[in-house]
Amino acid sequence: MLLAMGNEVQAEIDSLRQRLAAAEAVAAEVARVKAINAALEARNALLQLQKEKMRRTLFGQRSERTRHLLDQMELTFEECETAASEDEALAALAAVKTNVAPFERKRPARKPLPEHLPRERVVIASPDACPCCGSDRLCKLGEDITETLEVVPRQGKVIQTVREKFSCRDCERSPNRQRRSM
Missing domain, CATH: 1.10.287 (Helix Hairpins)
Structure with missing residues (x-):
């Protein structure tokens, strides 16, 4: 009570x-x-x-x-x-x-493509060894997925381009960063 x-x-x-x-x-x-x-x-x-x-x-x-x-x-x-x-x-x-909350800008974000569309997954090959030190001890950090809509007459499908993220356990560098800067 x-x-x-x-x-x-x-x-x-x-x-x-x-x-x-x-x-x-x-x-x-x-x-x-x-x-x-x-x-x-x-x-x-x-x-x-x-x-x-x-x-x-x-x-x-x-x-x-x-x-x-x-x-x-x-x-x-x-x-x-x-x-x-x-x-x-x-x-x-x-x-x-008075305390007024500061204005926060929202990043423009595109709406996700509908889930009912068929999806095709294309994985871009990642390096087998670290380009800095040559070590093959790479660990997966995650992946970037880019979805593009491909329209074939009378149907559409979503192509998911996957770029896997890795880092080298020996030199703690990411080979993905170097590849993007080239």
């Missing part, structure tokens, strides 16, 4: 930990979005300020009132810029707290 309750409690603890991690991830995302929003507001204020300055220089009157309006817009821009930098700092702090 106690063991069953212990398992339930452990499951509840794991569930709460997962919820906490999800909540922290959401909080980090919210902070990041707030930082982006503040940066966009600052950019918008800057663009409005530049637009007004250009409009005033092209079409506006030269007076104290217009200069006062431009100074006021510059203050608004500076306020937006400081708010954006504060939000960026908060987003960076939240991002440090």
Whole structure:
């Protein structure tokens, strides 16, 4: 009975930990979005300020009132810029707290040929002796199998080309590596 309750409690603890991690991830995302929003507001204020300055220089009157309006817009821009930098700092702090798994690239892999197709096994002859030291004490490490589809009219078959892997027990080298480099 106690063991069953212990398992339930452990499951509840794991569930709460997962919820906490999800909540922290959401909080980090919210902070990041707030930082982006503040940066966009600052950019918008800057663009409005530049637009007004250009409009005033092209079409506006030269007076104290217009200069006062431009100074006021510059203050608004500076306020937006400081708010954006504060939000960026908060987003960076939240991002440090959350652990995100790194992205792993998957190698492109071709789907295997269907199992119902007939297969023909072609084994490429391996060396009888080590080309480095001449020893005949080779041990099999495995094999590389390459499957190619050969289509004969109205039927198909899979040709398995097998390259056996060996290593020399005396010099611990693989004769297969030398053969490939030639």
